Structure formats: C-alpha cells, structure tokens
Amino acid sequence: MKAKDKLTVFFIIYIVGLSFVPLIHQTLLGENAWLGYGTGAYAFQSQSYFVLFNDPYDGSSKPNIHINPYFAPNARISLVEFSDWTSWVDGFNLFNDFNITIRTNKRALDVTYTRPGITIHKFVEVTPSGDAIIVKLTSTGEFAAHLELWKWVMNSVNGMTIREAPKPTVLPATTSINFTFPYQPLRAVGSGSISLSRVPSQIEIWPYEQGFNKITVDFVNSEMSFAVSGTMSATGTPPFDWSISYLQYVFPVVAILVVALYLLVGKYGKRKKGRSGSSSR
Amino acid sequence: MESARKVVLVALAVRLVLAPFFMHAGDFGTIYESSIMALRGENIYDFVFQRTLQMQHATGLPAFFEGYAYHPLLVYFFVPFYWLYSVIAGPNQVMIDGHYPSLPILVYPWTPILLLFLKIPIFLADVAVVYLLARVDLSKAKIYAFCPYIIFISAIWGMFDAIVALFLLVSYLTFSKNSFVSGVAYGVSLVKLYTIVLLPLFFVRLYGKWRELVMFLGGLTVTLLPVAYYLVLSPTSFWNVLVTFQGTRVMGGVNLYNFIWIVPDVRFDLVLSIVPNVLLVISLALLLRRFGRKGPLLEAILAFMLASFLFGRVLNEQFLVSIFPLILLCRECDHRLWIAPFIFIFLRSPFYYFAVPILWASPVFYSYYLRVDEIWRGLQAAGYLLIPIYAVGITFSLLLLLNLQRVLRSMRSSTGLGDLPRMTRRVVGDYAVSSKARVFSRRLRILLR
Numbered sequence: 125m126k127a128k129d130k131l132t133v134f135f136i137i138y139i140v141g142l143s144f145v146p147l148i149h150q151t152l153l154g155e156n157a158w159l160g161y162g163t164g165a166y167a168f169q170s171q172s173y174f175v176l177f178n179d180p181y182d183g184s185s186k187p188n189i190h191i192n193p194y195f196a197p198n199a200r201i202s203l204v205e206f207s208d209w210t211s212w213v214d215g216f217n218l219f220n221d222f223n224i225t226i227r228t229n230k231r232a233l234d235v236t237y238t239r240p241g242i243t244i245h246k247f248v249e250v251t252p253s254g255d256a257i258i259v260k261l262t263s264t265g266e267f268a269a270h271l272e273l274w275k276w277v278m279n280s281v282n283g284m285t286i287r288e289a290p291k292p293t294v295l296p297a298t299t300s301i302n303f304t305f306p307y308q309p310l311r312a313v314g315s316g317s318i319s320l321s322r323v324p325s326q327i328e329i330w331p332y333e334q335g336f337n338k339i340t341v342d343f344v345n346s347e348m349s350f351a352v353s354g355t356m357s358a359t360g361t362p363p364f365d366w367s368i369s370y371l372q373y374v375f376p377v378v379a380i381l382v383v384a385l386y387l388l389v390g391k392y393g394k395r396k397k398g399r400s401g402s403s404s405r
Numbered sequence: 406m407e408s409a410r411k412v413v414l415v416a417l418a419v420r421l422v423l424a425p426f427f428m429h430a431g432d433f434g435t436i437y438e439s440s441i442m443a444l445r446g447e448n449i450y451d452f453v454f455q456r457t458l459q460m461q462h463a464t465g466l467p468a469f470f471e472g473y474a475y476h477p478l479l480v481y482f483f484v485p486f487y488w489l490y491s492v493i494a495g496p497n498q499v500m501i502d503g504h505y506p507s508l509p510i511l512v513y514p515w516t517p518i519l520l521l522f523l524k525i526p527i528f529l530a531d532v533a534v535v536y537l538l539a540r541v542d543l544s545k546a547k548i549y550a551f552c553p554y555i556i557f558i559s560a561i562w563g564m565f566d567a568i569v570a571l572f573l574l575v576s577y578l579t580f581s582k583n584s585f586v587s588g589v590a591y592g593v594s595l596v597k598l599y600t601i602v603l604l605p606l607f608f609v610r611l612y613g614k615w616r617e618l619v620m621f622l623g624g625l626t627v628t629l630l631p632v633a634y635y636l637v638l639s640p641t642s643f644w645n646v647l648v649t650f651q652g653t654r655v656m657g658g659v660n661l662y663n664f665i666w667i668v669p670d671v672r673f674d675l676v677l678s679i680v681p682n683v684l685l686v687i688s689l690a691l692l693l694r695r696f697g698r699k700g701p702l703l704e705a706i707l708a709f710m711l712a713s714f715l716f717g718r719v720l721n722e723q724f725l726v727s728i729f730p731l732i733l734l735c736r737e738c739d740h741r742l743w744i745a746p747f748i749f750i751f752l753r754s755p756f757y758y759f760a761v762p763i764l765w766a767s768p769v770f771y772s773y774y775l776r777v778d779e780i781w782r783g784l785q786a787a788g789y790l791l792i793p794i795y796a797v798g799i800t801f802s803l804l805l806l807l808n809l810q811r812v813l814r815s816m817r818s819s820t821g822l823g824d825l826p827r828m829t830r831r832v833v834g835d836y837a838v839s840s841k842a843r844v845f846s847r848r849l850r851i852l853l854r
Binding site: 153228 | 468786792802806
C-alpha cells in the first residue's frame, strides 16, 4: 500500500472512529453524574429525567427538569423550570443580586448564593431510586423567598383548570402540587408532582392562554425542599419526535456518508483522468 | 503595475465600504477592549486572567474567559487607529460588553466610525498581500483581493488573520534573501500563535547555515521582546492566558472534531482533546524528518500548516486566511478550499449576527433581529444545525488531507525521491538539497528504471 493510501485509510478510520465518541460517552459516562460544560452549565441524565442547570445561552434553567418518556427515551420534555430571573429572596433577585458559585459531587449540585448578610445553598439532587429530583434551599437563618416555577403550559393544577381560575389564583395551603399537561409532538399527556417539605405561606397559579404557565411559591423559613417527579403516557401511537439527543446516532452516519462520498469522488476523478489519458494517446 | 495598483485600490474600496456596518461582536469587542486598555497602559493579560479566575471560581469548571489571548504585539497594530478614533470621538466607550453569550450595547453614531478605524490595520494587511501577490501573478492577487471568504473575514467579521497572512508571506518571500527580515516577519506572524508549528521547519532549514540562522533567530527575538516583558511583569497571567488557554482548549471548529460540541462534559472533552495534540506532534515530527531540509520551502510551509490544521485541536473559520496567499502561490493546492470554512461561518453564526451594527440602529430592525433570532435559536437548540456543521467540518478536514497529500507528492518528486526504493532514497536523500544532487538523483532514477 502506498504512503498516500495508508494516510487516507488511517484518516478515514480516525474520522469514523471519533464519530462514535458521543454515543460511547453517553453510554459509559453520560448517565447518573453531574457533568459540567459551557460557561457554567451542568446537566444530569438519569434513566427517566434530564436536569439542566444554568442554560449556556442565557443563564436560565436553575434547574430545568425534563422528563424522558418511557415510549420516547431520547425526547426531553420540560416538566418544570425554576427561574432565578423571576425569583427573589429577601427582596433581592436571585439572578442579578447574588453571587453564585457552583460545586458538584457525583449526585448533588451545590449552588451557593451569596450577598452581604445572607448565604443560601440550593442543592439539586436526583434521589437514589431515580424517581424524583429534589431541589432544596437552605440557609443558616430564616429568609423570605418568592420562587417562580414555569411550565408551558399546564392544563390543570391541583384539579383547577382555566375555567375555575381565569385570573391569578391562590391555591389552598398545601405541601403538594399536582399538575397535568399535554405534549402534542408525541401525542401524549403528562402529569407532574411537586412535593414541598413544609407548608408555604402562599401558592399561586398564573393563567396563560388555555392553561397555566407559572406557579409561584412564597415562604419564610430557613429550609424548603421541592421533590419534583412526573410521568407521561401516550394517547395513541406516538410519532417520531426529533430531539438533540439523537445526534449521537446521527453523527456516525454523517461521518460514514461524507467519507464514502469523498472516496467515490476520488475514484471517479481518477477514472476520468485515466480515460482522458488514454484518449490522448 | 498599473493594473496591480487598480486591484489594490478596488480591494481597499470594497473593504472600506463594508467595514462600518458589520462585525463579529465577540472578536471585535475583544480588540476594542484591548486597544482601550493598551492605550491606558493597563495590563490586558491580568484583566483576562482575572475574568478567567472569576469564571472558574463561579462555575467550578476549567472554563476560560475568551478575551485577548494573543501575542502582545498584536494590540499595537490597532492602538494607533484607536487613538485616532478617540481623538475624533472622545474617550467614552461606544461598545459595551459583547463577549459571548452577551450581545453588545452600541452607541451611535460612533460605532460605525469605530468599526472603520479599527479595521484599517486589517485592510492594510490585506492590500499589502494583494500588492505582493500582484508582483508575482496578477490573477492570484485578484483572487485574494475579491475572494468572498477573505473579504468576509476582514471586512465583515473584523478578524485579523490577514496580518498573519501578510507576515507569513513576507517571511517566506525573504527567507532566502534576508534572514533577519524573514525572522522578524515570522515573529510578527505569531500574533496568532498557530504559526508556531513552522518554527522547527525554519530552524532545520537554516541549520548549518549559521550566519543565516543567527540572523533569523535575531529577527525573531526582536519580536519576542514584548513576550519577555510580560513574562517578567506578570508571568502567571501571561502564561495562563496565552499558553494554558491556547494549549488546553477544547477541540472543535471547522474540522472533524466538532462532534465534541454534543458531548456536554468539559472534563472529558479536555482529556479527549489531547488526542489531536499527540497526532499533531507525531505528524510534524514525521514531516520534519522527511521534508525538513528537502523540497521547496513553499510546499514545506504549506505541508506543516496543513498538517497542523488537519490534526490540531482547534481550527477556527478564519485560520485559512493565514495561508491563503501561499496556497495561491502553490501549484499543487486548490484555492477553492475556502468554500468549506465560508459555508461553516453561516452555519455556526447567523448572518444577522454580523449585521448587529445595522440592526441595533433602529427599534424596527431590532424587532426583526429578535424574531429571526428566535427561529435560529430554535434550530440550534434542536440540534438541526449541528448536522451540517459536522458534515462541513469533516469535508474540510478531508479536503485539507487531499491538499496535504498533493503537496507531499510534489515535494517527494521535487526531491527526486518519489519513485526510488527506500534504501536508495536514504542514500539520495542527503544529496537532494542541492541542484547537483537533483540532477544526480534524476539520472539515478533513469538508471534504475
């Protein structure tokens, strides 16, 4: 084999081999660990949930909890997003008025919010059984919090629909918030549950179009945790719904196709050269 | 020469017309920010290092602030033009932030004037390249002058790889005539560090020609004095910003490595990014051994640069500009290579991103921006764009490979070693440098046939 051909073969194997890296990484290392990327973004993939913390584009999603339905495991459907942009502690905005540091161990993300006179920890953790995500806020002293949880959009919250609550409505005091939502691309319906560790001072739901898009929780305490879980069920045969997580399967195909095209063009070019050579004789 | 002058003037005019209305906010913002700091006598490297430390402290990740991570000389190309601009517009900042992922706040009417002034050094480099190429071959000068890719990078993006291109070209053209000038030019080409791969080649080429070697290294040393200054002044900052950041970046760009953008695990990404580095060192060592002292210099430079683009971990869209004049001078290379990185630009950054100075000028345009951006971000978040991005990356790598193979073949044949058996090649190799040896090897080859 000529040196040129050896180099080509090596390079082709190299390209195709590397194209499998995302798939291999996801299979061997990508699950059940907090992985950091981008400018401070973190993600956790369990069997049923995908949790994104600190969206790399705009710093939102703190965290955004997604569900992976059993009938479409690569789909990521947002269950609920905790928004720092629209949440306040002691009158200070969590996104703009606090310094944030993020540290992680294998299962828990420890986010520290500091400003003069107050330090709050937000722990985001997937339960060992993997059936819920715990978001826990804790501080050494009491703090007054107004947290906003977003979901576009919920059909009903604690049995209440837009008919019963056409305006922002305060829910009766409870530690349990249950909601349902449709997901058209998969022809599916989902239900979510948020279980609070203590009774908050107020829970309010906010209408948007034909449902609700926001739940606000106000409390004064030194600790509060939210256990978020959800399920989805298909109402018929779910159609294929593209998700970015399919790219790990697409890339090897792209690599093989491009390489094959390159080889074909090379071969065709040579033939053409050969033909023109022979005709000139 | 009359038509050469015309080409130079038209090339300059095209660039000047485009300059005030477009920019890459992140890269142009870095140049602007650094020029302000340099004029005030502040330490740019300390600033960037501090921002990096802040990011690392906040995120707990080995993240780097993407600021001024270039040779200290670079900023002094822009400072005189920034000073001129500030004489007209005053010292107030007219472009605030803009580092990814933030978008800049722009102040009118000064932003377009700032864009025009700060792009002048890039345009001067561009037209100097056109002029030098015109002296060799006018048609090649025209290709460089009016290549959409080159115009885009210089006039629209506002990236300064044309400066690298100019000084690399000068270094090549003066290599056999004036080693000192060649050394200085090569040193200045290091304003973007990726031409560092050529240092062993130049060294080996001059090894044994002691006077020329000393002159070349002398020229190079002159350009390294600012580096020495910063190494003494703030060694930790300088090392972190220039060496640690550039040496340990996560792989990606217009190459086969951009698959890494879908592996959201920066620690893993950094470990995997060592693989291209290892291959780069091996490929350069092999090239140095086989062609360090043999074959024409132009092809040798291109072989080294193409190999570094092929195996190097990061290959940004604009890097090809640096060797584009040399590609035009090389018979074996296909200058249409530019098409791949040109397409890549529009897949990675939407065109309207470069038109921010126009779109920020009116609330109506701004509302269009927001609408289009929503669609673009939707495509990006769904991962649709990553598929063509990956395909173009691989295609460009394969095209680089093809061009590298052509260059190597031409070098083998020019050293007269191509068709000889391995043992004979070794015997002939040492003689092949001189023209006498070339004649000898040609005769030997005929005899062997």
